[in-house]
Amino acid sequence: MPPDTPHTGALAETPALADSNSHPSHPSHPAPPSLDSIPARAVALVASDVDGTLLAPDHSLHPLTRAAVARLRRSHPHVPFVICTGKPHASCAWIRDELDLHDMPAVHLNGCNVYVDGDLVWDKGLDGEVVHNLATDLSTGVEVSPGKVVAASVMLYVRNRVYRVVSVPPAPRANDDHHDHDGRPRRDFQLELKGYGEDVVADTQYAGEYGGKPESDGRWDLLALVRRGLVTVNKIVVCVPEEDADALRTYLLTHANSTYTVTQALGFALELIPPSVSKGAALEVLLSRLSLSWDHVMAFGDAENDVSMLSRARYGVAMANATRAASEVAAFGTRRNVEGGVGWALERVFREGEGEGQDGWVDG
Secondary structure: OOOOOEOOOOOOOOOOOOOOOOOOOOOOOOOOOOHHHOOHHHOOEEEEOHHHHHEOOOOOEOHHHHHHHHHHHHHOOOOOEEEEOOOOOHHHHHHHHHHOOOOOOEEEHHHOEEEEOOEEEEEOOOOHHHHHHHHHHHHHOEEEEOOEEEOOEEEEEEOOEEEEOOOOOOOOEOOOOOEEOOOOEOOOHHHHHHOOOOOEEEHHHOOOOOOOOOOOOOOOOHHHHHHOOOOOOOEEEEEOOHHHHHHHHHHHHHOOOOOOEEEEEEOOEEEEEOOOOOHHHHHHHHHHHHOOOHHHEEEEEOOHHHHHHHOOOOEEEEOOOOEHHHHOOOOEEOOOHHHOHHHHHHHHHOOOOOOOOOOOOOOO
16 A cells, blocks of 8 residues: 555545544554643644645535634634645635634645745745656656556646646547546546645636747647746646556656655645655744744644654644554544544643643633
8 A cells, every 4th residue: 555545545534433532553553642641832833734634525624623723723822823735825715714814824835835924935846847848748648667658637836826737738538538548437637626626727728927928829838938937836736547646656756856756645646846845844944933843833634745744743643534654653643534633633732721821712
């Protein structure tokens, strides 16, 4: 089983309640310590992943999580609650609205973007030539093993915008236009990502705000602008059926040559980001600005792209639906996202009367 494959199926969870605050048990792992052992006064910053962690499987905020974050904001206003996600900043606006987080720092695009007071203060991107070549090759198909060619749906993330590469001719498909070239039913990954709040549009809809000239047919060639350095792509998301993900991941790692790193949060989506970028590295930027250390960070996550912050935070908390990669590095565990695991953990730590100079939970 690859490190990014959830043991319990992050996209097909059941509502069965967990009876403890531990993440999935592994034979080589002892039971994690209780969340009750975390002193509230020791936590100076809370960081949380979004999909699979803060949000339930239906992409909603669990009532328990909503209430716990609201209480934390009222009773411990000095403790930042930081969204740390692979999603663009704009796609999380509704979460900031519902949890009153507009004044909070935020980490987006797996650490490529950091926002403070709504302003972008950290912006990292991939090399334009690398993006152009990857998008072209992956869209048309690459040989991942002898005789096996995999073509991917390629999405380019430019800060708050997400473009699907359709300007590159795709790999051959069946004549009925509903199946891939190998006969499998074709999946609309653009539509699937929209289900996660990603506002994906075709790259041919690019308006060309950064310069360049339209092609002879009137379209703007986004990849040409990227190659010339006129548009910076923060990350690439490569979408393939789950059964092809491992082979394509191996191919990508073999051909990376230190120009990108591969991470994953969803079974069908491989994410390529700059090699120096991660959620953990982005949080380092915030911690430095706030004069805080990892010893005072409580971090929640469920997937491989959360490992860099779960492993560094003194109070790293893996969801019960976490992948092996995430659960093995976290010091603590909580319930599944479908059960409001983030909220359940916060209530265990920030109990009434806990916290230096605070009044505890305030119901209102």
